[in-house]
Amino acid sequence: MTVPIRDESIRLGQFLKLANMIDSGAEAKMVIADGEVTVNGEVELRRGRQLRVGDIVTVGGVSVTVATE
Known part of the structure; x- marks a missing residue:
């Protein structure tokens, strides 16, 4: 599975939420x-x-692989 990001990089905590791998920052x-x-x-x-x-x-x-948008 791949999840696209808009910028060149993203923080791990943000990516986990974006990819729906976790529900919250906590x-x-x-x-x-x-x-x-x-x-x-x-x-x-x-x-x-x-x-x-x-x-x-x-x-x-x-x-999940980080991909380009």
Whole structure:
């Protein structure tokens, strides 16, 4: 699955909401802090991590690729 973004990059917490992988910013903070989110196969603990086109975000076994609009 791919989710398009408008700009060159997007923060991880914002992308999780945009992709409907989580419901709120508070939930994003929790799943990231708990080590449940990977970016390009590596656990990511920074909610502000900048994602770019082509990055693959995985939560709970569901992977989404950042795409261009």
